[in-house]
Amino acid sequence: MKRLFALGLIVIVLMAGCGGGEMGGTDAEGRLVVENVMGNLALPMPNGAVYMTITNGAADDDALIDAAVPGCDAVELHEMIMEDDVMVMRQMEGNRIPVPAGETVMLQRGGLHVMCIGKTAEFAVGESVPVTLTFEKAGTMEVTAEVIDPGE
DSSP: OHHHHHHHHHHHHHHHHHOOOTTSOOOTTTSEEEEEEEEEOOSSSSEEEEEEEEEEOSSSOEEEEEEEOTTEEEEEEEEEEEETTEEEEEEOGGGOEEEOTTOEEEEOTTSOEEEEEEEOSOOOTTOEEEEEEEETTTEEEEEEEEEOOTTO
């Protein structure tokens, strides 16, 4: 009986340590959840972008402070803004995207996004690409982006 209890306890600890949500987030009890990760990387251009939804269920604010995508020479956190009636893309101040407590932040076309600069690999529509996200408080999280058709 003791062995069965110990085995059950080990399984619970291992499952808790794995974290993870269905889409690469952490647990649903007060942590970050990252969903709908998509890579607009298939265009025959030197750059691309990764989009996602980040929900902060924690009591404290957090921030996305870095990302890594294999096949990208450099990765920066960007935003698109309207400046003098012209849409302009720029790196976020401090390369930081705030994720306030209890809120959802959308990284999407025409707004916040992870910018792949200097693609060093070919990306095919439908392919899965690993993305490593680094948060100020939650630490590092691995997610998977599906490469989408640029026309969608």
